Amino acid sequence: MTYRRVTKTDVDALREIVSADRVIYPATTHYDHDQFKQVRSLPDVAVQPQTNAEVAAILRYANEHLIPVTVRGNATGLMGANVPMAQGIDIDMIKMNKVLEYDPDNLTLTVQNGFRIRDINEYLADKPFTYIPAPAMKWATIGGNASTNAGGMRAVKYGTTREHIRGITVVMVDGTIQHFGGKTVKNSSGYDLRDLIVGSEGTLAVITELILRLVPRPPVNLDVLVPFVNVKKAISVVPKILQAGLVPAGLEFFSRETIKYWENYTQQPFMDHTGDGYLLVTFDGHDEAVVQRDLDKALQIAKDNGALAPIRMGDEAHRVAVWKTRNQLLTAIQQTTTAIDEIDVVVPISQIPRVLDKVAALQDSEQVRMPNFGHAGDGNLHIYMCKDDYSRAEFAGKVDRIIRQLYATARKLGGEMSGEHGIGFAREPYFEAYYGQDKVQLLQKIKSVFDPNHILNPYKVFPTVGPNRQANRSLDVNDIKPKQ
């Protein structure tokens, strides 16, 4: 068995399912990459459904005809999870972007999967409730966020995306529609398939609707930038803050070295030049005095442990400025080099310094620039590798060696491969070494239960037993080019 390519007959069938103006054939290069553009593969056709029934009909058709299907939100992923590696049909969710229900009685917002994080924020702006998870990338769709269980910057206090999704509607590969979870707070009724599908990167079923959990919007948000003589010193303060009973909404870290990228990118000086390492500490809540007091306690702990003079974001303009800097770090790094790759390991928070030691050692031994920053409150690091003047092959070799060693380090420290970006296509070759053959076999069997013909997002997350696997996997990730 091998995957079918899409024929003119298939395209006619798809035009019958959705209207002709929502079938893009041949697919444009818009559909061949994600944000990193390291992996490229062009689908045969892209379709833009608007309803569950249309998604169901597309999947039923594809499953009957063994045509691979990849789902795409806004393609802001970094691991190639939404790149259609086996060509076939790309389901573009951009037109499934409706609010289905705002229910203040039950504190839920039900939306279609193509609704973006910024759309959610705008929709809720004049309402007393907010959706908590805060990924840096506001153009990402909520469906994409759910597919990787995108974590964001408030996980230490509020948990990850998973904890804020009450229910999902999914279309199974045979076209049946299922609801897992719902508006209820509790559920002890059979296996938790909602959380199995959240984070499965489009390999089990297609999420089409999500019931999001809302919470009262905390009116008070205080941010302080705390400089230290170096990043390790900054990070070592974090467990002390948490042990004091303080629960910050955010605890971001970055180094002066990383800030320099931003200064070069924006041609502006950063607001502080006293430190070589920074914590950006956020406390939120419903009472100004209490939030202020908790923040003061945290700053005292920081001071007792070597912090330099903290900079309080006294007004909204300063807050916006410091977060703009934080959210532009990736772009600033990307501008400095010919290509970029990333690893987003997560470790127990007390182990972050040991990962940073390893990064410093690898930077030296491989002679690759590795700027980094991350979420000190939840142990999730963003470590970049810059291609610079290396050839694609040289860079691929270096990236491979760096990744293997960083994964080995994270594994030894009780960490996981990815805190929020997922495994996708780019990290699939490392999955089995990290988690073992037994676990991979278990995942393969679960995959086969949901998707017996392996048409859903082939070659992603872990080694699968679908057709053509060896052929595709023998390609160097960095050398895959559009097939068309």
Next chain:
Amino acid sequence: MTYRRVTKTDVDALREIVSADRVIYPATTHYDHDQFKQVRSLPDVAVQPQTNAEVAAILRYANEHLIPVTVRGNATGLMGANVPMAQGIDIDMIKMNKVLEYDPDNLTLTVQNGFRIRDINEYLADKPFTYIPAPAMKWATIGGNASTNAGGMRAVKYGTTREHIRGITVVMVDGTIQHFGGKTVKNSSGYDLRDLIVGSEGTLAVITELILRLVPRPPVNLDVLVPFVNVKKAISVVPKILQAGLVPAGLEFFSRETIKYWENYTQQPFMDHTGDGYLLVTFDGHDEAVVQRDLDKALQIAKDNGALAPIRMGDEAHRVAVWKTRNQLLTAIQQTTTAIDEIDVVVPISQIPRVLDKVAALQDSEQVRMPNFGHAGDGNLHIYMCKDDYSRAEFAGKVDRIIRQLYATARKLGGEMSGEHGIGFAREPYFEAYYGQDKVQLLQKIKSVFDPNHILNPYKVFPTVGPNRQANRSLDVNDIKPKQ
């Protein structure tokens, strides 16, 4: 194929695996029931392992010899989930009760599955952190809590048990040991098998160790008993409190009718006699003034919506007294009748009054006493059915009719069969009608991936395709007696 009964040879093998003094053969009637005693079935043998390796060896042996295995914590369940319906081996976890690691740097506590909720509370009493989930039954083991995703009384603010389990170690049916999740806050690395196994009621794998999430213990806890003219009036206030941006730690409801059971049981007057319906409102936090202010706001909202004079629990003695009453309600109800059964549906919180209407109607039409109380903040109701003078057969018929109608109501309102007690053996016959054949087939296939010989906790949660099913299921649940 049919399940094997345990032979003398098997018992000798089990004595080799664990020491002879930890093999109970023949098993005593201690092992044939859970807290409700509605379902009884005696295992052939009970074993008390102390380590993962012993559990692994037991499972490997049982799987090779097709002997059914049921895991037992402290048997505080109500749905027969831990009753060994196919006899075989009962794994009694009471001796796996160690703390493995307290890690204040990463805010985790790692324990074996037989550690009880009260053990956790005692262990943490002199530490600055607490484990949040608060099931009423403190004798329950954490392993049992994880198996049903026991919800408890703080779900509205803090989520259910699931959100407080960072990682689990499980023994698979073939004896391999797996770790799902860990100490990290985030994880986006393959399917979420942790949450698949949490809540699976011992049908997929055996949880042996749990990494629990700790949070700083909120030093301030304020409780107020708010009387209303009736329960529906009380419950209707809840969405208004939540919409005002207030997040209580607990929102329990009960009626005067239910309180009368407690008064008869304890021969004491309850602390209030002004109302026919009550809310027990709890606010917690780290600042006395703020907690007090939030509470005051909630009370004002209650007053504006018909609350009678609230009773503040001014000191620890009053707090203990009111919670003792709340925690004794089930026992008080049990004392008044010959047998009891329960349903713990969960619905979106705004729909609770409609469930209570249905309960009132069924009470009349079936002439069965149905005292009830529940968690108004998360939509989870505890509705009891008293056998009184009905014959077992009559009662079984009435329970069946009541359950069918309440499930139909909950389903129509977007609810789930169980909020925290699980499905077990007692509610398995209703599962397929509630969730549909497609979903059941999906669960069956997942079950078969983990437990291909169907030896783990047979006849539970949903109809399985294991051996002997029809034979056992044809028995009336209420008439199953010890087989030995």
